[in-house]
Amino acid sequence: MLFIFRKIRRSFFLPGKARTYLAYALGEIVLIVIGIFIAFSLNTWWDDRSERVAEELLLEDLHAELVSNLAALDNSDGVARASFEATEVLLAMTGPDASAEPRKVDSLLNATLSIATFDPSTGTLEQILRLDGIRLIKCEPLRRELARWDEQLRDYREDETRAIDDTIRDLLPLVRGRLPVLGLQEHAAWASSGSAADRQALVRDLNFANVLGEKRFRLKQLLTEAEDLRDLMELIVDLIDAELAERGMSETN
Numbered sequence: 001m002l003f004i005f006r007k008i009r010r011s012f013f014l015p016g017k018a019r020t021y022l023a024y025a026l027g028e029i030v031l032i033v034i035g036i037f038i039a040f041s042l043n044t045w046w047d048d049r050s051e052r053v054a055e056e057l058l059l060e061d062l063h064a065e066l067v068s069n070l071a072a073l074d075n076s077d078g079v080a081r082a083s084f085e086a087t088e089v090l091l092a093m094t095g096p097d098a099s100a101e102p103r104k105v106d107s108l109l110n111a112t113l114s115i116a117t118f119d120p121s122t123g124t125l126e127q128i129l130r131l132d133g134i135r136l137i138k139c140e141p142l143r144r145e146l147a148r149w150d151e152q153l154r155d156y157r158e159d160e161t162r163a164i165d166d167t168i169r170d171l172l173p174l175v176r177g178r179l180p181v182l183g184l185q186e187h188a189a190w191a192s193s194g195s196a197a198d199r200q201a202l203v204r205d206l207n208f209a210n211v212l213g214e215k216r217f218r219l220k221q222l223l224t225e226a227e228d229l230r231d232l233m234e235l236i237v238d239l240i241d242a243e244l245a246e247r248g249m250s251e252t253n
Contacts, residue, residue, distance in 0.1 A: 055136040056247065061124045063240045066233045069120040073233070077226045079116035080163070084219040086111030087212055094209040098200070105199045109175060112215070115164055118156065118226075125149060142239045145232065152232050156225040163218040170211045178202040 090108040093100050127133045128146060137143050179198050202208055 052247075055138065056244065058124065058128065058133055058136055059240050059244060062128065063237060063244075065121050065124045066237050066240075070230065070233050070237075072120060073118050073226060073230055076116040076118040077223065077230075079114050080219055080222055080226065082111050083114050084216065084223060087216045087219060090203075091209060091212040091216060094203045094205075094212065096204055096206075098203040100199055100203045102196045102199050105203065112212070113167060113172060113175070115167060117160060117164070120153070139239060139243050142236065142243065145236050145239060148232060149236075152225075152229050156222075156229045159218065159222040159225045163215070163222050166211075166215055166218050171215055174205070174208055174211055175202065178205070178208075 086108045090105070090112055093105075093108075124133075125146075128137065129150065134143060134146065137146070178201055
């Protein structure tokens with residue numbers, strides 16, 4: 001067999017065969033180039049497909065994480081909103097001539113002193129924002145909104161920390177100074193054995209009114225930041241839904 005190929009190759013060098021050999025050589029080169037191009041194209045297609053699959057898995061994980069975080073934010077926001085509303089009612093009851101029914105004061109104080117922190121899951125977000133996962137995200141609007149996450153969460157946590165600090169540093173010691181608090185449990189739930197006169201003295205205390213006014217201000221800021229954070233998470237979830245739906249349609253087509 002090798003002898004036959006050698007004989008064919010030698011025949012190309014016979015007089016008048018040079019042009020035929022040149023065409024043969026060029027054909028071989030073209031075939032090699034086409035083979036390399038096809039191999040490169042297949043490799044690029046496979047890389048693109050692998051990145052596409054990785055991106056879809058990342059988006060699905062991010063979607064689940066944000067939905068869970070939205071539920072957690074609703075919980076902490078609900079506690080903060082109840083605290084804000086109770087603080088407003090309690091503040092309206094204060095004054096030099098104020099009188100208050102003990103059970104109502106206790107109920108309002110319990111809500112006002114309640115604390116719930118927002119502790120989001122950030123595993124997938126960290127992977128995207130810290131571990132170069134952002135390069136997999138092809139949707140530009142989604143990339144822009146994800147870039148806002150750190151700042152938005154930081155603003156929320158700053159207001160959350162201020163609201164908690166005000167409660168622990170200012171309001172709680174003031175209440176304890178007027179009422180014998182028997183115990184604190186989860187979310188600052190408490191019970192008191194003080195008298196009606198103790199509660200009346202508390203709501204007539206100007207310092208108590210000032211501290212309540214500051215707490216109301218802090219809680220209002222916190223609720224505003226919570227709304228902004230919720231809007232951002234919902235927008236990202238909507239963008240992910242749209243992106244995954246579009247890809248599902250393109251694959252069926």
